Amino acid sequence: MRLQDSPRGASLLLLAAVLLSSTALAQEPEVPDWAEGWKQTWLEAYKNGSLQLSAKVNPRYLGNGPQELLAVLELRAPNFPPGEHPPASVALIIDHSASTAGRHLLIARRAALDVMDGLKDSEHLAIISVSDKPRVLHVAPLTPENRQKMRTYVSQLQAEGRSDLSAGIDAANAELASPSEANFYKQVIILSDGRPTDGMVDQDGLAELARVAREESSIHTNTVAVGNDADIDLMAGIAKQGWGFAATLNDSSATERVAKRQQLDLVRRAANAVELRVRAGPTVTLVDVMGAEATIKGNLARISVGEIGPGETIPIVLHLSTDNVGKQVRPIDLARVELTYEDALVEKRRTQNLTVEAELNPAQARGRGSLNxxxxxxxxxxxxxxxxxxxxxxxxxxxxxxxxxxxxxxxxxxxxxxxxxxxxxxxxxxxxxxxxxxxxxxxxxxPKPDPLGDKKKKSSKLQKKKKR
Known part of the structure; x- marks a missing residue:
């Protein structure tokens, strides 16, 4: 008698089918309710990660001798609905005390204007400028008239006086705690070097102001530490208690990212705590990193990106130089890149590695054909x-x-x-x-003179605006 003809055999076959079905179900992850409308996108992110890293190099072929190259790293997130969110009500605190004279205040002004440009007409904004005492442009919808008024005010800020940051935070919280802002997502963004001179000056005290505002008025406090000499720890401590982002800005070419991070605070993100570590190859020199804030030490670079939203593509450009000798066609390792991030779609820490290469091929290195x-x-x-x-x-x-x-x-x-x-x-x-x-x-x-006579030393005009 064959096994399937017996009652016992039928039971074994049924048991095997159940086990196989259970295994299949265990291997198929459960899609969260909020991703049901884009199930396949979520499953692909579950399998491969919510970010993909790639690179393009120009020129593609290298000749003998010294040569400069541009390697474009590209971070790409899948496209998915960001989710419903309330409109934002934002209070921008801009430190324009005498210590911010020159490029520091330029960076702060530009970041503030970028945030303003990213807000919708229906969203609300307050401006608090901080020096000896705060001056407030009260929270209001961003009608064309109000938007122009606030842009003009920010653009004309001059460096002067001392820095009472705590008074500025109190003023910002008072604006957003108003009953008129109850139906808005409330955000404070502090643009400062984090070196207050008056009022409350200690990190714990300033962080406590952010904690109280979060717990009592649902206000999220974000910080942007401006300049190489900013007190990053103080600013990060405020953001931690305010449940906000903590960014650094040493270069006015990267201010657009602050506006993007403000917007991403309201929506479902693809990834958080995104960071790249770049190590140049043995015959390569890392000259510069463009398109993102970077800390460069020799041939190593640490690039902090922060959050990345749905459908977002971020290009980061490595300026490299190399010196190769030889007639044999072979690949040259230009850089090794490690990407680390928190996958916001599956709540998992991820790592991806990439080797950036170009081909040593003197015969192909001339002419348009070598270009990417x-x-x-x-x-x-x-x-x-x-x-x-x-x-x-x-x-x-x-x-x-x-x-x-x-x-x-x-x-x-x-x-x-x-x-x-x-x-x-x-x-x-x-x-x-x-x-x-x-x-x-x-x-x-x-700039107006510093009454303390204690201006911070300005960096050399030609110096790179990144830590090395």
Whole structure:
């Protein structure tokens, strides 16, 4: 008698089917209710991660001898509905005390304007400027008239006086605790070097203000530490108690990310705590990182991105130089990249590694065929954004000559990048022309003197704006 013909055999077959079915169910993850509408996207993220890292290099082929390259790292998140969220009511605290004179205040003003530009007309905004005592532009909907009034006010802020940061925080919390803001998602964003001189000056006390505002008025406090000499610990301590993000800004070319982080605080994100670590190859020098805040030490770079939202693509450009010798065609390791992040879709810590390569091939290294046009276009734009920002900072420090020299050298370098593909860098050249006119023609009021006579030393006009 065959096994399937017996009652016992039928039972065994049924048991085996149940076990196989259970195993299949165990392998198939349970999709959360909020992802039912985009189940396949969520399952792919569950399997492969919510971020994908890739790289493009220009030029693709290397010749013998010294050569410069642009490697474009690309972080890409899947597209999915961000979820419903209430409109935002934001209070921007801008420290314009005498210690922020020059590039620090330029960075803070630009970040504030970027946040303002990202808000909808139906959302609310208050501006609190901090020096000896806070001055308040009261919370109001961003009608065209109010938006222009606030933009003008922020653009004309000058560095003066001392810094009473605690009074500014109290004023911001009072604005957002108003009954008129009850149906809004309430956010405070502090733009400061984190070095208050008056009022409450200790980290624990300032953090306590943020905690009380969160618990009593549902206000989330975010901080942006401006400048290489900012007190990052103090600013991060405030953000931790305020359940907000803590960012650093050392370069006015990266201010747009602050506005993006403000927006991502309201929606479902793809990833949190995103960070890249880059190690240049043995025959490679890491010259610069463009498009994101980076800490560079020798041939190592740490790039903190923060949060990434649905459908977002972030390009980060590595400026590299290399010196290779040989006729044998072979791959050259330009950099090894480690991506780490918290996958916000599956609540899991993830790591991804990538080796960035180009081919040593002297026979192919000449001519247009060696170009990676996409990498060239992205790299040229990033180069213009960063170096025009440096020129703007020099002009803000009162050094028009250095600003002009930086703009002229940027123009020459961009032309060299596009020597074989000029049409591919037209966007970069157009941006350079626009920014050059703005930087050289803008009237800049001189900063008022610091009554303490204790201004922070300004960094060299030509110095890179990143920690090394």
């Amino acid at each position: 046009v996409e990498a060239l276009r992205a790299g040229a734009l990033a180069y213009v954004k960063e170096h025009t920002a440096h020129a703007d900072e020099a002009a803000e420090d009162g050094d028009q000559l250095t600003a002009k020299e930086l703009l002229d050298s940027t123009r020459e370098n961009v032309k060299q990048m596009g020597a074989l593909a000029r049409l591919e860098i037209t966007d970069a050249l157009a941006l350079l022309n626009e920014r050059s006119s703005q930087i050289l023609q803008q009237a800049r009021p001189p």
